[in-house]
Amino acid sequence: MKPGIEWRAPRADAEAAQFAADLHAALARTPKAISPKYFYDEAGSRLFEQICELPEYYPTHTELALLQRHARDMAAQMGHRVQLVEYGAGALRKVRLLLGAMPRDSVQFVPVDISGPHLLGACDGLAADMPGLDIQPLVADFTRPHSLPPCPAGARRVGFFPGSSIGNFTPAEADAFLRLAAGELAGGGLLIGIDLVKEASVLHAAYNDTAGVTAAFNLNVLERARRELGAEFPDDGFEHLAFYNPAYRRIEMHLRATRPLSLQLDGQHYDFHEGETLHTEHSHKYTVAGFQAMAARAGFEPGTVWTDANGWFALLWLRSPSVP
Structure with a gap:
């Protein structure tokens, strides 16, 4: 960077407000789905760099x-x-x-x-x-x-x-x-x-690595909501799910509820039935x-x-x- 170039960080409260608004909208719709851009906080960015080093990826x-x-x-x-x-x-x-x-x-x-x-x-x-x-x-x-x-x-x-x-x-x-x-x-x-x-088998291996890094990357969306927005949900309430959908020629990533549960955000409760998912990413x-x-x-x-x-x-x- 050239000397004297100054970068001014976006306001943290504005970023958090946008994240909260988008997460409320994601949890209220059917089926539940949120933009994959929320993977990429500092922790998520580090996890993605680890994914890029995996032999399966x-x-x-x-x-x-x-x-x-x-x-x-x-x-x-x-x-x-x-x-x-x-x-x-x-x-x-x-x-x-x-x-x-x-x-x-x-x-x-x-x-x-x-x-x-x-x-x-x-x-x-x-x-x-x-x-x-x-x-x-x-x-x-x-x-x-x-x-x-x-x-x-x-x-x-x-x-x-x-x-x-x-x-x-x-x-x-x-x-x-x-x-x-x-x-x-x-x-x-x-x-x-x-x-x-x-081949679907190549894709499945790439998004379900044996080290569990992609799972941690996926789960970080809700962990980020917990850290930044005070969201409340059971520690073991969600699991990583990734599969190839041939009808759309895409990999889908979801967070799947392991049992009936409620996620609380800003005093609002969003219910999940067992097996219900929050769609976090697709890769066409x-x-x-x-x-x-x-x-x-x-x-x-x-x-x-x-x-x-x-x-x-x-x-x-x-x-x-x-x-x-």
């Missing part, structure tokens, strides 16, 4: 291998002088491979993430390892309106959205994000990771052609595609034409 290993092999080609697609915006930046592990293939004085890096402390810690590490790199962190929910720093003179804005995170969106949410990105990346493009359709799987068609409807033009030998994962370059 193929997306991270596969995508890293693609970046190691093709980063120069990917950087060449982006151009010589760029403002690189990483959506949902997290630990900044993958982008290092991309940044390493770019001349350091030709790129301004704008990592965007909802978890401020986690993002700023990662930026400190990146700045130490890549001195001279212009880093402009933005703590924001990138799916909602946000203001990016002005694009440097002579540069074009390009996006990086790795990790198949787009799969966590509903089709309508994915379309909305792609339209937003196509607008703010006009004249540049987007490098995006997608998880491809594959795509075909390359199907995703390119969805991106084209949002305003992108298909470009180069990089895939692994198993056909499990893909990184796609999508061009975003300048606004006429």
Whole structure:
């Protein structure tokens, strides 16, 4: 980060109020469901980084291998002088491979993430390892309106959205994000990771690891509600549930009530019957052609595609034409 750059944390009370409002709405609807963005407090972000190291969790290993092999080609697609915006930046592990293939004085890096402390810690590490790199962190929910720093003179804005995170969106949410990105990346493009359709057994193992890290990550949503909002529920009241739903081509993650119970939030009681779930995440799987068609409807033009030998994962370059 440049000397003198000051980051101002969002108001904690405003964040807690939004979390509480969204959780009340999630518990009141049928079926119960909440946005996966609430996984990513500081504890959840650490747990997700542990998930990425698990042998069963193929997306991270596969995508890293693609970046190691093709980063120069990917950087060449982006151009010589760029403002690189990483959506949902997290630990900044993958982008290092991309940044390493770019001349350091030709790129301004704008990592965007909802978890401020986690993002700023990662930026400190990146700045130490890549001195001279212009880093402009933005703590924001990138799916909602946000203001990016002005694009440097002579540069074009390009996006990086790795990790198949787009799969966590509903089709309508994915379309909305792609339209937003196509607008703010006009004249540049987007490098995006997608998880491809594959055998259900591979998917089941990835989301039900034997070490129980994914279970802890899932359960952290309610633990966060307990820590931050004072929610009350039995310690052993919920269990992790993840399965592949072939009708929607997606993995679903739920928190399942182990018995009839009540969850209390702000004096309101929400009853669960045994086996009832709170839907916390889904992860859609795509075909390359199907995703390119969805991106084209949002305003992108298909470009180069990089895939692994198993056909499990893909990184796609999508061009975003300048606004006429």
